Amino acid sequence: MMTKVGFLPEETSSFVGRRAELARLETALATRRMTTLIGPGGVGKTRLAVRAARAAADRYPDGAWWADLSPLYDDALLLPTVSDAVGLADHTLRMPVEALCEWLSDKRLLLVLDSAEHLRAPCSHLLAELLTTSPGLTVLVTSRQPLGTRGEHAVRIQPLPVDGAPDALQLFEDRLRAGDPRAG
Incomplete structure (x- = not known):
């Protein structure tokens, strides 16, 4: 069976370390319907979610x-953003959330919501509806904090350790080279 990849952002820089976190996420995506990858800003949640x-x-x-979700300044933009992300263009008179729930109801897909921390309550509400009506839906969210959605499984990540850790040094060197090709 041919898999439709959908849309995932391209990785534009090296991926270093995080084998344990990737393994935890792989298990979570295989066994849970909703996983939220949480950690401080800049720790690499987006990169890990893409991978x-x-x-x-x-x-x-x-x-x-x-x-x-990072550019959204108003929670009223959440539903259209998610609908656009999964390719739903509904021009009926139905309520938009109803149309999205119906469209996803028979699909088996992975939906990734990136940078949800500033829309925690609206995301939690929307995902509760989608997960209730769409049994084949799996959701991965990145946020600085859990959303609080029923059934949410949180996977916490920390910054790469610095003391004696080759991954942190490798990441620093890779980013230095990317910023200045003459470096290294």
Whole structure:
């Protein structure tokens, strides 16, 4: 069976370390319907989510789809952003959430919501509805804090350790080279 990849952002820089976190995410995506990857800002939640979603995409016949929530300044934009992310263009008179729930109801797909921390309550409410009506839906969220959605499984990540850890040094060197090709 051919898998529809959907839309996942391209990785534009090296991926260093995080093998344990990737393994935890792989298990969570295989056994849980909703996983939230939590940690402080700048720790690499987005990069880890991209990598985990790419690795899991073959398990979802209807694809893996990405919604970047970071630019949303108003929670009224959440539903249209998620609908656009999964390719729903509904022009009926139905309520938009009803249309999205119906459209996802028979799909087996992975939905990734990136940077949800500033929309925790609206995301939690929307995901509760989607997960109730769409049995084949799996959700991966990145946020600085859990959303508080029923059934949510949180996977916490910390910054890479600095003392004696080759991954942190490798990441620093890779980013230095990316910023200045003459470095290193």
